[in-house]
Amino acid sequence: MSTSAKMALLEEYVLVARALSAPARLMLLEQLAQQESGVEALAEKTELTIANCSQHLQQLRRAALVTSRRDGKAMIYRLTDAKTLELMDLLRVVAERNLAQVDRILRDLWNGEDAPVPVSRAELAERLAEGSVIVLDVRPADEYAAAHIPNALNTTLSDLDQLLPALATDVDIVAYCRGPYCIYAHQAVAALRKQGFQAHHLEGGLPEWRAEGRDVQIGVT
Amino acid sequence: MSTSAKMALLEEYVLVARALSAPARLMLLEQLAQQESGVEALAEKTELTIANCSQHLQQLRRAALVTSRRDGKAMIYRLTDAKTLELMDLLRVVAERNLAQVDRILRDLWNGEDAPVPVSRAELAERLAEGSVIVLDVRPADEYAAAHIPNALNTTLSDLDQLLPALATDVDIVAYCRGPYCIYAHQAVAALRKQGFQAHHLEGGLPEWRAEGRDVQIGVT
DNA sequence: CTATTATTCAAGTGATTGATTGAATGATAG
DNA sequence: CTATCATTCAATCAATCACTTGAATAATAG
Numbered sequence: 001m002s003t004s005a006k007m008a009l010l011e012e013y014v015l016v017a018r019a020l021s022a023p024a025r026l027m028l029l030e031q032l033a034q035q036e037s038g039v040e041a042l043a044e045k046t047e048l049t050i051a052n053c054s055q056h057l058q059q060l061r062r063a064a065l066v067t068s069r070r071d072g073k074a075m076i077y078r079l080t081d082a083k084t085l086e087l088m089d090l091l092r093v094v095a096e097r098n099l100a101q102v103d104r105i106l107r108d109l110w111n112g113e114d115a116p117v118p119v120s121r122a123e124l125a126e127r128l129a130e131g132s133v134i135v136l137d138v139r140p141a142d143e144y145a146a147a148h149i150p151n152a153l154n155t156t157l158s159d160l161d162q163l164l165p166a167l168a169t170d171v172d173i174v175a176y177c178r179g180p181y182c183i184y185a186h187q188a189v190a191a192l193r194k195q196g197f198q199a200h201h202l203e204g205g206l207p208e209w210r211a212e213g214r215d216v217q218i219g220v221t
Numbered sequence: 222m223s224t225s226a227k228m229a230l231l232e233e234y235v236l237v238a239r240a241l242s243a244p245a246r247l248m249l250l251e252q253l254a255q256q257e258s259g260v261e262a263l264a265e266k267t268e269l270t271i272a273n274c275s276q277h278l279q280q281l282r283r284a285a286l287v288t289s290r291r292d293g294k295a296m297i298y299r300l301t302d303a304k305t306l307e308l309m310d311l312l313r314v315v316a317e318r319n320l321a322q323v324d325r326i327l328r329d330l331w332n333g334e335d336a337p338v339p340v341s342r343a344e345l346a347e348r349l350a351e352g353s354v355i356v357l358d359v360r361p362a363d364e365y366a367a368a369h370i371p372n373a374l375n376t377t378l379s380d381l382d383q384l385l386p387a388l389a390t391d392v393d394i395v396a397y398c399r400g401p402y403c404i405y406a407h408q409a410v411a412a413l414r415k416q417g418f419q420a421h422h423l424e425g426g427l428p429e430w431r432a433e434g435r436d437v438q439i440g441v442t
Numbered sequence: 443c444t445a446t447t448a449t450t451c452a453a454g455t456g457a458t459t460g461a462t463t464g465a466a467t468g469a470t471a472g
Numbered sequence: 473c474t475a476t477c478a479t480t481c482a483a484t485c486a487a488t489c490a491c492t493t494g495a496a497t498a499a500t501a502g
Contacts, residue, residue, distance in 0.1 A: 010244040013316040017242035022490075023231040039449060052491055054450055064318070073448050073499055083315050090311055094304050095234040097285070243460075260479060273461055275480055294469055294478050 019063035020091060024048055025056050029079070029088055032066060036078030118203040119174050121212055124149075127172070134167060136175040138184040139206070147216040149176065149209060157187055169197060176202035176209070240284035241312060245269055246277050250300070250309055253287060257299030339424040340395050342433055345370075348393070355388060357396040359405040360427070368437040370397065370430060378408055385416060397423035397430070 019025060027046045031037060037045075043053035057077055060066040065084045068077045079085060127133040128150065135152040137144050144154040155163050167173065173192055177184035185201040192199035202209075210216055240246060248267045252258060258266075264274035278298055281287045286305045289298045300306060348354040349371065356373040358365050365375040376384045388394065394413055398405035406422040413420035423430075431437055 010247050013247055013312050014242050014244055016312055016316045017238055018489095020238035021235050021242050023235055024490085026231050026234055049492075050449075051451090051493080054448095055490085058450080064315070070499080073446095075449060083311070083318065087311050087315055090304070090308050091234050091237055094285070094308055095237045097304070239459095245460085270462070271479075272463080272481090275478095276460080279480080291469080294476095296479060 016063045016065070016087075019060050019065055020087070022056065022059075024052070025060055026088075028053070028056055028060065029065065029084070032077060032079050033085060033088065036076050038071075038074040038076055040074075042077070117200060119200045120203050121209055121214065124174055124202055125214060127174075132172070134171055134173045136173055136185075136188060137206075138175050138177045138188045145219055147206065147210065147218055149206065150215055150217045152176075152217075155188075157184060157191070160188060160191055164192075164195060167197065171198070173197055173199045174202050175199060177205050237284045237286070237308075240281050240286055241308070243277065245273070246281055247309075249274070249277055249281065250286065250305070253298060253300050254306060254309065257297050259292075259295040259297055261295075263298070338421060340421045341424050342430055342435065345395055345423055346435060348395075353393070355392055355394045356423075357394055357406075357409060358427075359396050359398045359409045366440055368427065368431065368439055370427065371436055371438045373397075373438075376409075378405060378412070381409060381412055385413075385418075388418065390418060392419070394418055394420045395423050396420060398426050 020029075024046060028042055031042055031045050039050060039054050039057065042048075042057070043050045046053065048056070057066065057068070061068060061077075064080055065087075066077050067080050068075050070076070124133065124135070128135065135149050137148045137152040137154045138157065138160075139148075139154070141154060141156075144152075148154065153163065173189075175185040175188040175192070177188075185205070189199040189201045206216070241250075245267060249263055252263055252266050260271060260275050260278065263269075263278070264271045267274065269277070278287065278289070282289060282298075285301055286308075287298050288301050289296050291297070345354065345356070349356065356370050358369045358373040358375045359378065359381075360369075360375070362375060362377075365373075369375065374384065394410075396406040396409040396413070398409075406426075410420040410422045427437070
């Protein structure tokens, strides 16, 4: 495929992606997923001005995500077909996965400060064996009960403060949570560091730990 | 759900969609779909400067479409998981459907000129019955052979010129093709109008015609 | 035909994005 | 420790997008 033809194709993809990259248009799509509607009805539901709403709808139409037909004086818009809905759903799935696990807070948490160095699983296993580390499981209690790294202490972020007095300040703390995109461990490390503790987070989470065939403990300690 | 929470969610979706709405980032994703790579390798493949490439990669990472790990001096990027690939595929499917059928040419074709009024299927059926119209099927011959509107003439865009002398200039011509987003009929109408013919396009295409239970003719005439 | 209503177009403003440049960071080799 | 290399950050400019306002365009009612 020639470069220019490829670029033309990419531009086409971009057109669709762009159409999805404004909150107002996503609201419109959400409304249209319920039922086809006229411009005025959509403008009311989304609290946009009619002119603005009309413009957004035209962008959606240009990307062929919606189609329109005239009904007397009114212009009725609807989703083009099931693919539009599929695309919306997948976008939602990917975005919500991020919201639950990654969370942009993580990206801002260490903004400008000295970023913590993740501790590798091999290193943690070694230091666990020699007992030179405190492991903190920052997941909900039920997940902790299901399985956790041996001798790990369980706490939630909100209960962390109560646990602090019991922790030695001269021993390294390694926190972990659900996985590489889970934010809890990072937040715990940030809180601990603020209190003067030596805290790091584990690379990956418990699933990664188990995937390597490392020991876990079941039930409450 | 509160309005602000909903807005926050929508912003999250937008973040993902935005990440997909630059050609450079789609190229990067395409490369990463082949194999994980470092920044320099990606910059070479995509012909971006290294700094620019790095910035795009970070936007992709912010949307959690890719993840990175350090390998010595190099930072290795890869697609986060299969969902990223799914999203890319679906975007491609939707966009290419548009490319094949809608095509932006349609959106530019009548730019500024007097837009043609589509002829409704009911109107065409009526005028077909009284014989006051020429119907033009602007689809590939095999699709025409499979089924077409009774008495429709089949032509391709490139063969249209040869057909012109045979057409009466004082009879309305109605062109149709595959569907509401197919461009052939529009292009044919544009060409015919330039030659002074009274040309319109049919609302929708043959699938819509058949869906209403209207007569079709099978095979060549 | 004219008035009315729904929608769209067009132009201007403020904010955001993408690309470029040069400097700063992080990890390793000597 | 210092030098080096890969990558990232920061600041800048040009281009694009979203929203507002006011005018223009379709379809219908009278």
